[in-house]
């Protein structure tokens with residue numbers, strides 16, 4: 016079945032039922048070491064995960080690691096350009112849960128992203144990237160502890176589908192002519208717009224199915240959070256990209272108000288309900304005026320729509336959500352993408368789950384990780400309905416490769432997410448405690464050491480792993 020690798024001789028497969036993993040006590044878990052600093056980070060991560068499982072469960076539970084190959088290591092074993100061998104895909108499909116280090120993607124030409132390919136091949140549609148603060152971590156921000164968000168990034172669509180044509184290529188030229196001569200003139204709202212003939216072209220598909228399955232998962236996650244954090248923000252640039260990013264927002268609201276009607280309130284609904292709570296005699300028109308800035312300068316048609324919106328909300332959810340009941344529900348709002356980048360800095364405690372499309376989530380997860388200490392502290396998971404692959408937010412950080420220097424925190428914390436996903440909470444908690452205590456003691460790698468006041472001596476990557484383990488007790 017495998018060409019060049021052999022699964023461990025002991026251990027069992029993880030299976031899935033109704034989208035949830037069923038995990039034996041001795042699961043076989045494939046891992047990809049990763050390119051660049053993967054060579055430093057993976058051994059540190061494996062050591063910490065094994066020690067946590069051993070400390071938490073003695074000999075009752077154990078992970079049987081299955082080394083599989085991708086990136087540069089795969090080319091060494093399988094031959095030139097064999098970046099993602101079939102063996103690796105077969106192993107991930109067979110064993111269901113995998114963990115990986117970062118993989119290189121060249122800019123411009125060359126191979127497309129292996130990381131993105133894995134997400135698409137296994138339909139890992141939710142990229143989950145929590146950004147929370149560990150006390151003592153140095154940060155460029157004054158109150159990094161106020162940020163505790165989870166970026167829920169759609170992982171299979173958007174410009175990441177990678178359908179692009181190079182400027183000047185035959186297809187790009189043909190497509191531009193078709194757009195300029197037929198499709199754009201056939202769409203009056205586009206007026207006399209024309210695309211330059213020397214443009215490269217990329218396609219940005221955003222589907223209702225893809226948007227709604229992501230938001231559904233984000234909502235299910237929100238239901239598991241403490242009440243104060245039960246918020247889901249739909250992040251989009253829908254003012255500019257109306258039929259892709261704007262549609263993501265609209266499909267998100269449609270999903271939450273149909274599938275989660277009893278459990279959620281939208282921000283706009285909450286304003287309407289609150290206006291009536293403050294003044295039970297308020298007319299629908301006055302309520303509409305309060306929720307819509309510039310109401311009086313709108314067209315009569317638009318005014319009527321907003322009044323109708325107010326009436327519908329009060330007719331349909333006043334009984335279930337009114338008189339303050341909405342305050343116990345998941346708050347769903349939306350923010351324009353550029354605004355959310357400043358909001359997580361200026362009003363971090365007002366946000367919890369940030370549901371995004373692929374590109375916005377890619378940017379936002381690095382930015383949020385920076386607030387809580389940097390990319391060394393940014394874990395992640397790629398989750399589908401029958402498979403999950405855990406990986407950090409950061410890349411290969413090639414200039415630090417092989418120096419036993421880089422912070423393994425993000426991949427270790429991705430391992431924590433994996434243990435939690437497996438239901439091995441005790442082992443996950445040990446690592447969180449060990450890592451938190453090590454940081455509080457000033458036992459940190461270079462990235463955190465350089466920001467600490469007073470200065471501390473930096474630990475190597477492997478020494479940081481040891482410091483985490485020493486703090487299990």
Ligand SMILES: NC(=O)C1=CN([C@@H]2O[C@H](COP(=O)(O)OP(=O)(O)OC[C@H]3O[C@@H](n4cnc5c(N)ncnc54)[C@H](OP(=O)(O)O)[C@@H]3O)[C@@H](O)[C@H]2O)C=CC1
Pocket residue numbers: 116117118119120121130389390391392406407408409410411412413414421422423424425462
């Ligand atoms: N999922 C994946 O596998 C991903 C892969 N990539 C790929 O990685 C390659 C390199 O990308 P690049 O843009 O340099 O981004 P990287 O995230 O690899 O690194 C950028 C900088 O971030 C800091 N950093 C990253 N990881 C850590 C860490 N673990 N501990 C401390 N600091 C860290 C370092 O800053 P400093 O030097 O200042 O300390 C580093 O130089 C590219 O080929 C890219 O495509 C990128 C993102 C995700």
Ligand SMILES: O=C(O)CCC(=O)C(=O)O
Pocket residue numbers: 118119120128129130131377408410
């Ligand atoms: O695949 C890559 O090279 C980059 C991906 C990335 O930046 C991400 O997933 O955050």
Ligand SMILES: [Mg+2]
Pocket residue numbers: 377378381408
């Ligand atoms: Mg990224």
